[in-house]
Amino acid sequence: MHFKKEKYLKFGVLLFAFVIMSVGLYAQKKDSTALLGSVTGIVRDSTHNYALSAATIAIYNSTNSNLLAYQLSDRMGKFELDKLPVAIQLKANISYVGYKLLSLQFSIPKKGGKTDLGPLNLELATNDLQEVNISAPAPMVVRGDTIEFNASAFKLDTNAVVEDLLKKLPGVTVWSDGLITVNGKKIKTLLVEGKEFMGGDPTVALQNLPKNIVDKVQIYKENNRSDQNLIDPDLTINITLKDGHKKGYFGKLGLGYGTRKRYNGDAMISGFTNKYQFSLVGALNNTNKNTDNFTSLMRYNAFKGDGAGSTYESDFSNPGNNVARAFGGKFAYDFNDTNKLNAEAINRSTEFTQNSNDQNLTILNGVKNFSRTSTTTIKKNQHSFNESANYVYSSPQESLNITNRLSYGSYGSSSEQLENSTNLLNNQTSENLAKETNKGNDNRITFSFAYNHYGNLLKQKKYNYSLDYSYGDNRNINNSSRFINYTSSITAANRYFNRRYENETNNHSHQVKLAYNNLLKLFFPDNNVPMINLVNSVTYFLNNKISFVGDISPTNSNQVVKNTFLSNNTHYKSIKIRPSLTYSDFFHSRLTDRYDKTWGYNISSALEVFKQNNESIKFFQNIKKSYAYLMPSASIKYSNQQLNKFSKDYSAVYSNSVTYPSIEQLAPLIDSTNIWLVDAGNPKLQPSKHHQLEFIYNNTLKIKNTLNYSLRITATLTKDGFADSNAYDTLGRITQYTVNANIKDLTFSGSLQKIYKYPISQLQLRFSGQLSYGVHPNFVNEMEIRTSRINNINILNINYSYSTYFEAGIKTSFNLLNSSQNFSGKNISYISKGYGFGLSTKVYATKKITFISDIATSINKTSNFDPIKSTIWNANVGFRFFKGNQAEAKFSALDLLRQNQNTFTSITPNGILQGNRNILQQYFMVTLSYFPRYFGKNQVQPQGN
Amino acid sequence: MTSLKTICTFILLLNTFVSVSQQKGANQDERTFRIDPSDAIGANISQVFSSVNYIPLETTKGSVFGHIKQLEVTEKYFIILDDDTNCILLFTKNGKFYQKIAGGNPSNQGNRIQYFTVNKWRNEIIYLSRNERTLKYFNFEGKNIKNVPIASKEAVSLGQISKFINSDIALTYNDYNSNYSGKRNLILFIDSLGNIKDQQIPFNAENITNLDKVDNRYYRRVNLNFSKKFDGFLFTHSYDYNIYKVSLGHLDTLCRIIFPAKLGMADDFLSNDEYYNKADDYFSSKNPSKINFLSNVYLIGNNLVFKWWNNKKDNLENLKNLIYNTKSGTLYAFNHILPDASNYYLPIFDSERAYEDFIKASSQDLNVGETNVLYSSISSQLLFSTHKDRKDKKTIYSPELISYFKVGKMTDNPVLVELKLRDAL
Secondary structure, three states, X not given: OHHHHHHHHHHHHHHHHHHHHHXXXXXXXXXXXXXXXXXXXXXXXXXXXXXXXXXXXXXXXXXOOOEEEEEEOOOOOEEEEEEEOOOOOEEEEEEOOOEOOEEEEEOOOOOOOEEEXXXXXXXXXXXXXXXXXXXXXXXXXXXOOEEEEEHHHOOOOOOOEHHHHHOOOXXXXXXXXXXXXXXXEEEEEEEEOOEEOHHHOHHHHHHHOEHHHEEEEEEEEOOOOOOOOOOOOOEEEEEEEOOOOOOEEEEEEEEEEEHHHOEEEEEEEEEEOOOEEEEEEEEEEOOOOOOOOHHHHHHHOOOOOOOOOOOOOOOOOOEOEEEEEEEEEEEEEEOOOOEEEEEEEEEEEEEEEEEEEEEEEEEEOOEEEEEEEEEEEEEEEEEEEEEEEEEEEEOOOXXXXXXXXXXXXXXXXXXXXXXXXEEOOOOOEEEEEEEEEEEEEEEEEEEEEEEEEOOOOOOOOXXXXXXXEEEEEEEEEEEEEEEEEEEEOOHHHOEEEEEEEEEEEEEEEEEEEEEEOOOHHHHXXXXXXXXXXXXXXXXXXXXXXXXEEEEEOOOOOOOEEEXXXXXXXXXXXXXXXXXXXXXXXXXXXXXXXOEEEEEEEEEEEEEEEEEEEEEEOOHHHOEEEEEEEEEEEEEEEEEEEEOOOEEEEEEEEEEEEEEOOOHXXXXXXXXXXXXXXXXXXXXXXXXXXXXXXXXXXXXXXXXOOOEEEEEEXXXXXXXXXEEEEEEEOOOOOEEEEEEEEEEEEEEEEEEEEEEEEOOOEEEEEEEEEEEEEEEEEEEEOOEEEEEEEEEEEEEEEEEEEEOOOEEEEEEEEEEEEEEEEEEOOEEEEEEEEEEEEEEEEEEEOOOOEEEEEEEEEEEEEEOOOOOEEEEEEEEEEEEEEOOOOOEEEEEEEEOOOOOOOOEEEEEEOOEEEEEEEOEOOOEEEEEEEEOOEEEOOOOOOOOOO | OHHHHHHHHHHHHHHHHHHHHHHOOOOOOOXXXXXXXXXXXXXXXXXXXXXXXXXEOOOOOOOOOOOOXXXXXXXXXXXXXXXXXXXXXXXEOOOOEEEEEEOOOOOOHHHOOOOXXXXXOOOEEEEEEOXXXXXXXXXXXXXXXXXXXXXXOOOOOOOOOOEEOOOOOEEEEOOOOOOXXXXXXXXXXXXXXXXXXXXXXXXOHHHOOOHHHHHOOOOOOEEEEEEOOOOXXXXXXXXXXXXXXXXXXXXXXXXXXXXXXXXXXXXXXXXXXXXXXXXXXXXXXXXXXXXXXXXXXXXXXXXXXXXXXXXXXXXXXXXXXXXXXXXXXXXXXXXXXXXXXXXOOOXXXXXXXOOOOOOOEEHHXXXXXXXXXXXXXXXXXXXXXXXXXXXXXXXXOOHHHHHHXXXXXXXXXXXXXXXXXXXXX
């Protein structure tokens, strides 16, 4: 084992070094002429005798037409560009909206290294429509509030995608998680042709659309928000496509097969026109890849290939053997500017098999009381189908939103478990054999309707109100069987069950919400008045449950005797009425060219009335409860933007909520087949009132390489929170019920982001830290044990990218959990520490070869147990074929070091749980993929570099 | 021989008679100017202005303000309205802070001072408080001397754009609101209680068929500036390319401007039924590039200074502020007048604020002394960043500027720029 690991390690390191060296050599092959020259000049319109400011000056290498540098002229029409190559032929293109392009050849002398082009005169264009020469377009143009980049001015690889183009634009940063910032400011929306693209995840456009079909990249400030702050408005990027390329499709089809009979299948096809867009994805694997997230699947199937740190990866910590299948799609249709339709449907199925061994150690007052070992086999399968459709109509006066959701799920499972328990103090033992089967289905439908009326703009009075209605219906059927054979050293405690359960549950809910906004404005339309909003919501919930429980006779397996205690029929109704009133106002103070400050506050008060009515054939489950609570909340916000210095935001929010006890907590039916844990009810249980106070501070410093940091403090107090009360008997069986106790939590969290940008590389730093302290009481044998938990999590991400050749990311994390129990003066604590380190690298060795390596190490140490270490190293090499890089062959090695361990440890309130499971282990795989792509009638001519 | 002479004399006389009769009814000074903004040229500062003076406005805790929304020049003071702090500030002619009149919390819309009028004869500053529905009168010491309630929200009062022509009468206009129907004349002379003393209609009567139809416009803007030459006011309003001169008892057209077809609205916009009540549709939706208003109109010697407005922001943006020499026909674009040594290569105009008025006042309001001084303003932020960019050029500034750059900060108050316009351009 040892020898093999070293061999793999050596191989990996050698391969890595080889790739790095070839990257280095490749980079050196580039043009190495010293960049010592500079050029200056003044752009003028000499016919009219004035200077042209914000004219675009672009310098190219005359021989190969490479764009070397570009700049906008200043107020006096002057420009100065440096870091240009000397002693070679250069071309300068000077352009300005409404004028003819001026193009001239020049070179910068080696000696002196400076050239002054003098006054450069532009002539007015004769035709208004003629702007610039198509073959040498201006890289950057300023039109009013919009900065526009011309994609054709930037020469990139034939197969470059939009993300590669954005990375070349000055001031634009594409972060490793897909976030885009311009000079430190976040881009709120990425649009293509003025519309959301494929559901709004910018990565889809960035990593799939070829750079060659892009006409312009426009960056502008969002103007239509009423609370827009004028010094720091939101930014939007809009990508316009070239004529003839405004529709197309792109996709991927990939099949992989590997050792240990592992396989992966992926397919994606997406298409768009100016009216509609659709995406279909399909996935099939038995390598623990989670197919639940549509966005994740879309990113995995992107043309550029998922970068270092993909989210659709084998989860080595997931126990058991998992086979997952998914197929689904999204569709969006624009009837016109005001009417849109969105629909999505996904069909998923999973199969799971697991074999495991566990040891549960119960420690009370520092003494080991009970030890329970168990061996389990589980098989599960699940299938679900989810659909949602949404129609939106919106205009400045009103909006209408109609949504429908449908879901259908079915599942089946069977398990067998053998458990042995020992009382370590008196050596009493017991054994339990349990077999369980479970199958059922769940159907759900919801429908909702939301209407907002903002008011007719031309009339004086603006009625602003909204009406929301939603309806839900759910039917759940579950049939299961449970076989229990419990024997122990106390014969009286022996149990035998062979029980069948048939449950059918039906739920209906209706919710209506009415709101009137800005009431005072109706009476004082001309004045600046605070906002008063009135809301009333009514929620009605109905639940009917029929359960039949029968016991099979030990002698005659065909004879089923109804268990009259557990068979039940319940009707539950609840109604919640919540009227509320909100009062809010804001104040604005500004000094033009200096600062912009806003502060606002919001106070609201709600009355929540909640009634529950449960009727059951079991008399003790007939419960009628009625509650009424007055719930105030408040918030204050302050924002201070100082031009060119910083932008600070502060907010303090107090909020609260109530959780009502459920019938199961008040008066459950005790199922005697639950050997180890018996759920008793507490009819005196009070609703828990949750209070939260939160402070948030955010600061963005506008310095050369923008720095952004934020702090958050959250304090929560839950009065009459739900806490467990456990009573242990001599065999270790627990009777548990819920009691009220106060729970406190305090969390400090902070984050910091900084970017360093250099001409061809950039470094991104992100740090986030969290320290939380909580006091959670629970009761054991009627005595209160206060558990204090201190949890500290720190994550540092460093991402480095060098031009288009190399990307690397380091992620380090440290977390500490200190759980201590305080009982009659004694303090017993358990400490769990975890260290994580991950290094992912992506190397583009040539335009066709990509090498990815991901190493993740984690060490977890818990008191009294040996540390658990694991290092998972995954690597793959991909080769692209054909001119358009449309085919790929990939060789992957997963868990190269064969480290994935199947053991785990976790701390429970009263002890420690350790176990092992069958788990995904090392495998190798070969994957072949094909990327069909088509954008428009004319096939995109690959523009050579 | 004698008969030929007689015939010639007779013909001459006939011509004179004809030409005299042609002039009959036509105003001696009325002219038509054809102006194409794209013909505007640039120049250096020293070619257009004989001197440029920077007057920093003292920044202290009590005098700090945002930007100059309105500027009035009196013999001793610069009186400034700032809408960021909602105050009227008085500075002496060398920039020292003198007094401040606070309008109240700017967050409250009803507090905001929209406009103030100065009565130089009585040394009064008057503005309308919408919240209180009163005209507030202040003296130059900043003291509130009286408050006069106004009759109703629709009443004409000194609260709208108005200028005093003597100690008792102010010139203003009728502010039509869309709910009003009925005939009303446009230019009004009112006293302090809003009583109308005289009225004028500023249209060439033969162009307008129905005065009622002129009234109902969605939005009207008006500009009034004193002209020393005529001892009266130059008046312009939306949808009209005529510049009128108004004084008590007289209304004449000073001149009319004709713009190129692309920029000029229909000739019969004010009289044709087709455009009735469709001003917003015509100028915002259908023809955003057409000029809808002329403002900042000053007549300095032979130079006509003005700014034109439309609803489009394109490459003509820098050609909206114009100086037209009526004698030579030369047209200058103010934004293209480049700083040179005579003004220390500093800017005279803040191009970031293109939507604002460029010339805020002229010395003609003073009615004494110079008549060729124009005032604009720029932010300290712009001055300091230009100064920083030129650090290596070692410019020798005026003593005021040296002290300003030494002691002042980027966050100081805006700076007034005093420009003396040359006559022969």
